[in-house]
Amino acid sequence: MPSSLTGLTPAWRSEVQDNDLIRVAQFCNGKVRAGAEEVAFELFRGLTPERFRTYLVCPPPLLEAFGELPRNGRVLSLDLQNPWQWPQNRQFVNFLKRERIDILHAHMTRAALASVPLARWAGVPVVVQTSHGREAWRRSWPSRQFWIDRRIAAWTDVTIAVSESTRSYLVAEKKLDPGKIVVIPNGRSMAECQMEPATAARLRAELGLVRGRVVLGVFGRLEEQKGHKFFLEALPTISGRVGTITALLVGNGSLRSALERQTEDLGLKGKVIFTGHRYDARHLMALCDLIVLPSLYEGMPLVPIEAAALGKAVVATSVDGTLEVIKDGVTGLLVPPRDPARLCEAITRLILDPNFRDALGKNARVHAAAIFSQERHLRDSASCYERLRDQRSVRRSRR
16 A cells, blocks of 8 residues: 555655646545445546546545555545544645645535535635435434535535436435536446456355356445345245355445344355455456345446446346436346345346346446446546636636
8 A cells, every 4th residue: 555545645746836737636534435435536546647636535444445546646544524623624724725626526425514615715716526316314304404415515616416316316305506516427447357267266266156056246335225135035035936046245334244144044044145345346246147236225326337347137226326327128127126026026037037137238238338438427527627627717817
């Protein structure tokens, strides 16, 4: 891990003399590598260096979860959870001023709450936040009035919504100004997963995957939102209909112990493998025959896009942004959330009909490559940054 994990390194601090580059800092304060953090990381390492100088600000555990950073990665290791952490506030503001950041981009509401007021106080010209989906975790009456969300949105130049469903949520429920919302769907690499046969054999041996046995994959944090319990409830019936199967649950989270107990209670021991967090998740996905996304809500899920890049069919719940990624019966199958019976029917259908499953996977790849590529996401994000900075420059010149 580079020394910049403990702060900004002198080796590149002197580079800020180049005034032609737009300095963009991605800010996260989550400590787990999930969808929003993946998007921020891809922006950090993917924007063209000929036009942008990119920075990443996030807590140490998240930097560790990202693993190897790009060479000369400009990172600030900072655990800033709210605007009242005075030492962290001072460090963050000093960073913004010293590096003359042009654009601060916060990901998720909690990150925006912690960083946006400080960015404005530090004089950052452009401030952006991304809403990564509906926030079903906000259940108390005060938190669902969204007063603070509207205040933060007023301090930002643009709120990026990762899907049309997220935009609708921001306008209808949070009452944000629709004129300050831009939809930029998430994107992922469409590159083929080139896995050496020896690597595949090693992973199969490590996980105990038997050739000829159908492998189902569920990728995501082990949290209530992801709906793992409903998938597990469907498995005994699926197994009874199609024979022996193996399910990989790839990810970590607070519900791991509860889900492991549920697995035992349902008699699924030996059929479900909890892998924990894996840096080689893409390789594990390549080993799966079918991907399942039983989420209760999603902004713009990355899993079905990643599966499509590998030509894998997906069974998913018909929620929010998932409806914009999967065309039912064309690029995957959609079922209602919290419905193990319907989930079982769809999964069983695709296990028993491999030709249909393969056709869905091929269609999904064509669809995703056209709409949800990483290149498109980076291009749209870069255009948004450039437009906002140019508008700010024009306003300043008129004063």
